[in-house]
Amino acid sequence: xxxxxxxxxxxxxxNTDGWCLVEGLFSPDEVAAAIDEVHSLFPSADAVAxxxxxxxxxxxxxxxxxxxxxxxxxxxxxxxxxVIDLAQSLLGTxxxxxxxxxxxxxxxxxxxxxxxxxHADFGNHTLxxxxxxxxxxxxxxxxYLSDVTPDTAATRIVPLGLTGGIPAERTYLxxxxxxxxxxxxxxxxxxxxxxxxxxxDVYHRGTALRAPDSARFLLHVAYKPVGTDWAxxxxxxxxxxxxxxxxFVSGATVxxxxxxxxxxxxxxxxxxxxxxxxxxxxxxxxxxxxxxAGPHGGSG
Numbered sequence: 001x002x003x004x005x006x007x008x009x010x011x012x013x014x015n016t017d018g019w020c021l022v023e024g025l026f027s028p029d030e031v032a033a034a035i036d037e038v039h040s041l042f043p044s045a046d047a048v049a050x051x052x053x054x055x056x057x058x059x060x061x062x063x064x065x066x067x068x069x070x071x072x073x074x075x076x077x078x079x080x081x082x083v084i085d086l087a088q089s090l091l092g093t094x095x096x097x098x099x100x101x102x103x104x105x106x107x108x109x110x111x112x113x114x115x116x117x118x119h120a121d122f123g124n125h126t127l128x129x130x131x132x133x134x135x136x137x138x139x140x141x142x143x144y145l146s147d148v149t150p151d152t153a154a155t156r157i158v159p160l161g162l163t164g165g166i167p168a169e170r171t172y173l174x175x176x177x178x179x180x181x182x183x184x185x186x187x188x189x190x191x192x193x194x195x196x197x198x199x200x201d202v203y204h205r206g207t208a209l210r211a212p213d214s215a216r217f218l219l220h221v222a223y224k225p226v227g228t229d230w231a232x233x234x235x236x237x238x239x240x241x242x243x244x245x246x247x248f249v250s251g252a253t254v255x256x257x258x259x260x261x262x263x264x265x266x267x268x269x270x271x272x273x274x275x276x277x278x279x280x281x282x283x284x285x286x287x288x289x290x291x292x293a294g295p296h297g298g299s300g
Contacts, residue, residue: 003190006086010197014090018160019198021190025082031145031193033073038145038217041065042105045215049109058110066234067101068248074103075248077143078221079256083195086141087223087259090197092134098259099138100125100222100233103145106153108209114153116205118182121198123171125222126231130168130201138224138231142188142196145217153216154187155196157204166203173203223259236260250284265293 003023004010013020026034043053057063067078077083078101087096106114121140122130130137148154162184166173173181181203188196188204198204209216224231239245249257254265263269272295279287 001186001188003194006082006089010086011089014197014199016159016161018202019157019188019196019204021188022086022195022197023190023193025086025195026077026080026193028193030073030076030080034077034143034219035145035192035217037069037071037073038103038105040071041069041103042215042217043107045107045213048107048215049213058105058107060104060106060114065103066239067098067236068239068242068244069103070244070247072248072251074219077219079252079259081255083141083143083221084223084255084259086195086197087139090139091137091223091225093225095226096223096259097226097261098221098236099224099231100140100220102220102234104218104220106206106209106216108212108214114206114208116207117175118156118158118173118178118185118203118205119171120201120203122200125200125233128230130199132201135225136228138200138222138228140198140200141219141221141223143219143221144190144192144194144196145219146215147191148194148216148218149189149211150187151209151211152214153207153209154189155204156185156207157188157198157202158185160199160202163203168201246282246284249282252285254289265289266296268296271295 001021003021005024006022010020010022043056047053048058068075079098084096088094125138142155146152158181163181175182222233258264270290270293275287275290275295
């Protein structure tokens, strides 16, 4: 499946196959800046291949960097207006929340077993099972920060139409029992800047890198409708005392903060006291939209 622009064809593939590859969400400069920044988080493919890496855990199971990141370029992609637009379009609602933002890297020859079983991601993204109606689905995204091909760990995916008979609660698929499903998997390939969008009930699997001296870098991003408390991955308030969070907030827009759960201007949370308090907590944040919307209660 080739990447397509965000729009009707991407939505059709999302609704029919459960996944799509989307291109053109970011400018070349935004992609280049994010690639530079991800290389400040992970060693390059050359550094790993030549053995220059020291004191860095290359295991896939190691703790991965989490949004907000120290720099601005990766954060910009996670809450990019085009990404929020895509989430609102595919989820069918303007009221969405970011619930995952993580960076990851894979390398050739690190002895990690990147080959996974086909699985659906509701196992670690929700406490229940997927429901397909508007207001209940959630959206998972891989933002490619390197060219991704079948030989550089392109995720293998099976269209929804081939897995409809699998029980809703089954997370992983046995190789022998579902050999026909494995034979139907296709690679989600695309150049850096491509976004893989998929539903939590789509069966897919990670794969190893076969190209010599190569690496794959990407962002794992997920959005959900407001009010779906049973779905989640990260919680962002725990980062509230961190430097990276304050750095992010100082340059964030109202829309970006709102998708993180920050009360929007005019929300009943805002009182004279909370307006003053949040302004004092985040001196770099332009609070004008919140002050202009006014308080909704409390004492002054």
